[in-house]
Amino acid sequence: MQKPARPTPRESTEAMVRKIGRELVEIEQAIGRCRGDRVAEPRLTGTWMAHLLISSTALLHNLLIDTATRPQRINGSR
Numbered sequence: 539m540q541k542p543a544r545p546t547p548r549e550s551t552e553a554m555v556r557k558i559g560r561e562l563v564e565i566e567q568a569i570g571r572c573r574g575d576r577v578a579e580p581r582l583t584g585t586w587m588a589h590l591l592i593s594s595t596a597l598l599h600n601l602l603i604d605t606a607t608r609p610q611r612i613n614g615s616r
Contacts, residue, residue, distance in 0.1 A: 551600045558593045565589060 549557075565586045572578035 548600070548603070551597070551604055554593075554597055554600055558597065561589060561593075562586070 565582065569579060569582045569586065572582060
């Protein structure tokens with residue numbers, strides 16, 4: 539019998555921001571190296587924009603989890 543897969547721990551928001559920053563620096567450097575190339579520059583620019591879109595969605599999700607208030611238990615008296 540297989541054991542159920544363990545959920546992977548969630549990456550911290552701070553770690554996620556650092557990782558996104560490093561990845562964007564790499565993409566910006568690659569764009570700088572291909573400036574003026576009619577094929578490579580638009581492709582890398584598209585990659586950069588897609589990366590920002592995907593990363594911002596994941597980052598927003600993480601921030602919502604971090605800032606969410608936990609539900610309060612209501613003890614009704616009868």
